[in-house]
Amino acid sequence: MDTVLKIENLHCQVQGQQILKGLNLEIKRGEVHAIMGPNGSGKSTLSSVLAGKEDYEITAGQILYQNEDIGELSPEERSWKGMFLAFQYPVEIPGVSNINFLRTALNERNKALGRDQISAKDFLRLVSEKSSLVGLDNKLKNRSVNEGFSGGEKKRNEIFQMAMLEPTLSILDETDSGLDIDALKIVSNGVNTLKSEDNATIVITHYQRLLDYIVPDFVHVLYDGKIVKSGDKSLALDLEERGYDWLKLEKAL
Amino acid sequence: MSYTEKELKKELEGKSYEFGFVTDIEAEKAPVGLNEEIIRLISSKKNEPDWLLEYRLNAFRIWNEMSSPDWAHVKYQEPDFQNICYYSAPKQKKQLESLDQVDPELLRTMEKLGISMEEQKRLTGVAVDFVMDSVSVATSFKDKLADLGIIFCSFSEAVQNHPELVKKYMGSVIPASDNYYAALNSAVFTDGSFCYIPKGVRCPMELSTYFRINEAGTGQFERTLVIADESSYVSYLEGCTAPQRDENQLHAAVVELIALDQAEIKYSTVQNWYPGDENGKGGVFNFVTKRGLCGYRSKISWTQVETGSAVTWKYPSCILKGDYAVGEFYSVALTNNYQQADTGTKMIHVGRNTKSTIISKGISAGFSQNSYRGLVKIGKGAKNARNFSQCDSLLMTDRCGAHTFPYIECENPSAMVEHEATTSKIGEDQLFYCMQRGIPEEKAISLIVNGYAKEVLNKLPMEFAVEAQKLLEISLEGSVG
Ligand SMILES: Nc1ncnc2c1ncn2[C@@H]1O[C@H](COP(=O)(O)OP(=O)(O)O)[C@@H](O)[C@H]1O
Ligand SMILES: [Mg+2]
Numbered sequence: 108m109d110t111v112l113k114i115e116n117l118h119c120q121v122q123g124q125q126i127l128k129g130l131n132l133e134i135k136r137g138e139v140h141a142i143m144g145p146n147g148s149g150k151s152t153l154s155s156v157l158a159g160k161e162d163y164e165i166t167a168g169q170i171l172y173q174n175e176d177i178g179e180l181s182p183e184e185r186s187w188k189g190m191f192l193a194f195q196y197p198v199e200i201p202g203v204s205n206i207n208f209l210r211t212a213l214n215e216r217n218k219a220l221g222r223d224q225i226s227a228k229d230f231l232r233l234v235s236e237k238s239s240l241v242g243l244d245n246k247l248k249n250r251s252v253n254e255g256f257s258g259g260e261k262k263r264n265e266i267f268q269m270a271m272l273e274p275t276l277s278i279l280d281e282t283d284s285g286l287d288i289d290a291l292k293i294v295s296n297g298v299n300t301l302k303s304e305d306n307a308t309i310v311i312t313h314y315q316r317l318l319d320y321i322v323p324d325f326v327h328v329l330y331d332g333k334i335v336k337s338g339d340k341s342l343a344l345d346l347e348e349r350g351y352d353w354l355k356l357e358k359a360l
Numbered sequence: 361m362s363y364t365e366k367e368l369k370k371e372l373e374g375k376s377y378e379f380g381f382v383t384d385i386e387a388e389k390a391p392v393g394l395n396e397e398i399i400r401l402i403s404s405k406k407n408e409p410d411w412l413l414e415y416r417l418n419a420f421r422i423w424n425e426m427s428s429p430d431w432a433h434v435k436y437q438e439p440d441f442q443n444i445c446y447y448s449a450p451k452q453k454k455q456l457e458s459l460d461q462v463d464p465e466l467l468r469t470m471e472k473l474g475i476s477m478e479e480q481k482r483l484t485g486v487a488v489d490f491v492m493d494s495v496s497v498a499t500s501f502k503d504k505l506a507d508l509g510i511i512f513c514s515f516s517e518a519v520q521n522h523p524e525l526v527k528k529y530m531g532s533v534i535p536a537s538d539n540y541y542a543a544l545n546s547a548v549f550t551d552g553s554f555c556y557i558p559k560g561v562r563c564p565m566e567l568s569t570y571f572r573i574n575e576a577g578t579g580q581f582e583r584t585l586v587i588a589d590e591s592s593y594v595s596y597l598e599g600c601t602a603p604q605r606d607e608n609q610l611h612a613a614v615v616e617l618i619a620l621d622q623a624e625i626k627y628s629t630v631q632n633w634y635p636g637d638e639n640g641k642g643g644v645f646n647f648v649t650k651r652g653l654c655g656y657r658s659k660i661s662w663t664q665v666e667t668g669s670a671v672t673w674k675y676p677s678c679i680l681k682g683d684y685a686v687g688e689f690y691s692v693a694l695t696n697n698y699q700q701a702d703t704g705t706k707m708i709h710v711g712r713n714t715k716s717t718i719i720s721k722g723i724s725a726g727f728s729q730n731s732y733r734g735l736v737k738i739g740k741g742a743k744n745a746r747n748f749s750q751c752d753s754l755l756m757t758d759r760c761g762a763h764t765f766p767y768i769e770c771e772n773p774s775a776m777v778e779h780e781a782t783t784s785k786i787g788e789d790q791l792f793y794c795m796q797r798g799i800p801e802e803k804a805i806s807l808i809v810n811g812y813a814k815e816v817l818n819k820l821p822m823e824f825a826v827e828a829q830k831l832l833e834i835s836l837e838g839s840v841g
Contacts, residue, residue: 158796161788186798198793202811211807212797219798251811268797 109173110135111276111307112157116168119156119332126152128332129168134276137304141318141343142311144329145351150311151195153329154280158192159185172276186212187219189275193265193282195311200252205264206234208252209271216272237270241297258285266297277301278309283317295320315343330354392445396420399547402447406516406550409523419536419546426540429673432702433731433763436645436671439610446548446581501565511556512567515583518554525556529587533616533653533679541612541673542649545581549614552583557592557623566821568597582613588623588658595626597824610645611669617652617660621682624659625652628820629676630828633668638697638726643670650674656682656711663819665828666693666701667835675733677706680714680742687716690816692828694809694835695728695760704733704765709742709775718749721813725756725836731763738775745775753783754812756805756836806833 112134119127126149134140144150156163157170159182169176177185200208214224225233238248241263253261262282269277279298283291298321302308310321318326318340326343328336335354336342391398399420403413428438459467505512511522518526536546557563588594598615611633619625627650636643646669652660662676678687689705707716716736724730736747753762764781786808794804810817810829817825 158792160792181800182792182795183798183800186796192796194793194796198787198789200790200793200808200811202814203807208794208797208807211803212794212799215800215803216798272797 113171118167120164120166126332134307139308139323141323141326142329148329149332154192154278158182187216191269191274191277193279195280197253197261197265199254201254203252205248205252238267240270241266242293243267259290266294275306280311283312315347318343393442398446416547419543422537423543428540432673434671434700434702508561509558513554515552515554529618533651534614534649541647542614545612545614549581549583555586557588557594559589560591563594566595566597580611584615587618588625590620591622593624598629599631613648615650619654619658619660621655622657626661629664631666631668635668635699636670645671648674650676653679654685657684659686661688663690672701674703675705679708681710683711684713685711689718690819691720692813692816694723695730697726699728702731706735709738709745712743715746719815720751721816722753722762724760724762727759729761733765735767738770738772740771742772743774747777749779751781755785805836
């Protein structure tokens with residue numbers, strides 16, 4: 108099985124502050140990895156540096172995506188190569204319809220990869236197919252990106268976008284936060300449907316609840332910028348029971 | 361900004377050559393300078409009636425008594441009015457044989473704007489095939505308009521062929537004494553556009569100076585007069601998105617609109633004069649006076665997309681004289697590099713139940729300064745007048761400025777005036793979000809900016825809106841930081 112993502116000894120600094128301090132992780136096609144950890148442990152920082160956000164500086168180590176060091180690639184180049192980040196806090200873009208946003212995204216990728224622009228017909232077919240996956244309200248498609256969406260609608264919209272872009276590596280940053288149980292089921296169902304032997308998923312979450320619906324192959328605990336423990340899904344249940352405080356104790360020892 | 365007239369002239373001389381303008385040294389040019397003799401010369405060259413000469417001379421006397429306005433939030437070196445040539449025969453662009461002879465940068469821009477090959481040729485002065493030549497298109501349009509009794513011609517033609525209309529309405533909305541640049545224009549204007557829509561007629565097409573300008577040649581002191589007679593309708597487009605180079609530094613136009621009872625005028629502008637280079641050198645000064653007069657139940661809408669000029673000074677306004685009259689102002693003003701814009705509107709409510717809406721979207725990038733200046737005035741008799749103003753500013757950098765100067769004068773207690781204003785900086789998070797989805801930064805900026813300006817762009821006629829959108833994109837290239 109080939110490797111989609113290999114993170115080696117990753118050190119990442121944000122505004123002079125060292126946040127990731129030697130992180131290692133390997134993800135193969137078809138796998139789902141969960142990353143758990145207390146607030147402030149560096150989970151969102153990891154997703155930002157993977158996606159190539161400005162000011163997230165790699166001070167040591169490297170990120171290999173499909174065997175290529177992507178440290179110097181722009182966010183859009185990473186996106187064209189099949190990386191997708193479902194944001195913890197999706198951003199509002201007033202005046203830009205969801206539809207226009209996605210068509211621009213698809214066509215910019217097609218342009219970059221030397222493919223033809225998507226026809227209006229194919230695009231609309233894709234929209235109707237993919238939006239039903241997460242039960243996205245028809246009205247929301249024509250509304251401005253995330254503007255005035257409820258928390259749950261924003262998260263569904265992230266998964267809708269993910270479905271449209273069909274990524275090879277998806278990173279879901281606390282997609283479960285702020286979702287009620289029904290929405291959680293819908294979102295999880297969407298993610299599970301999109302899962303295949305060819306792609307891989309990183310599920311970042313605070314609670315193990317989500318992992319009842321999206322079952323991970325591996326669970327990692329991120330603490331103070333490092334992965335301090337890895338295991339199978341039973342580790343998530345352990346964490347649920349014991350909380351994160353024992354990590355602090357362990358670290359102190 | 362500190363550059364001299366001389367430097368500017370030198371630079372523009374270089375440019376005018378580069379862009380295929382013929383400077384036309386001997387032909388039909390008045391000596392530089394401004395005095396009564398020059399004005400008499402202009403008037404006689406144009407074979408004008410005595411009353412018009414009188415009008416000009418009177419305006420000149422008024423102008424002599426005035427001094428240039430200093431209240432706007434702009435800094436520039438006042439042009440030397442004695443060093444301008446106020447009359448030359450319509451400029452002839454040098455005919456080029458193919459687009460290969462045109463500045464590639466200009467072509468690149470036009471291509472990005474989606475301007476067709478034929479149109480590119482026309483705009484740059486390349487000889488066009490005569491099959492679908494714009495002149496013949498314009499002629500067939502003219503026949504159609506004439507059938508409806510619509511008059512659409514150059515100002516000079518109107519003076520010759522419809523003097524009674526010109527005499528009746530010219531200066532009726534913007535008197536020569538209105539302001540310094542209006543007075544100057546009234547004294548020395550050379551040409552412009554004239555439009556009259558007869559009673560009850562709905563003009564079936566967008567009237568565009570696009571067509572006319574090429575025939576007549578604009579001047580730096582342009583004059584436009586649009587009259588919509590009772591219950592008529594017209595949509596009028598001015599300017600174009602293609603970059604406009606001009607060796608004239610100062611442009612001081614006057615636009616007067618008259619909407620008689622129950623008439624409607626929609627006036628849309630896309631302004632893209634040469635803004636100067638990225639160091640703030642050169643560029644056109646655009647000092648325009650635009651105003652409309654509304655009769656009973658009539659409506660005037662100004663929609664403008666302003667991206668050009670080094671310095672812009674412009675306040676399209678409405679006098680809502682008749683009861684139930686409606687005035688609207690929708691504006692996007694984008695400034696980049698060292699551009700300065702001071703623009704806005706005046707809504708003067710005179711009649712009862714008059715209503716006005718102001719939507720202003722400023723976008724500042726680079727080191728530019730972008731000001732909104734608006735006046736909402738509710739007169740004593742304007743019972744139940746309503747105004748809603750929304751002025752938003754979007755900043756692209758930390759080095760540019762956005763300013764809002766809303767003035768409200770209310771003399772009638774039954775009036776309702778609402779004003780909302782916001783200032784925001786283009787968000788790193790918004791950009792990252794777009795880029796993560798595969799949209800490169802420049803495209804992301806244009807997407808966000810167009811979304812921000814959408815309310816105004818939606819008011820433009822369709823084909824204009826598409827070009828205007830691309831224009832915003834191009835004007836913002838390399839602007840984030
Ligand atoms: N842009 C930033 N500038 C400075 N510090 C940051 C920034 N983003 C995150 N941090 C800090 O990095 C640490 C990890 O944050 P984050 O990655 O958001 O954690 P998590 O997602 O696990 O809650 C926190 O201490 C946070 O304050
Ligand atoms: Mg987080």
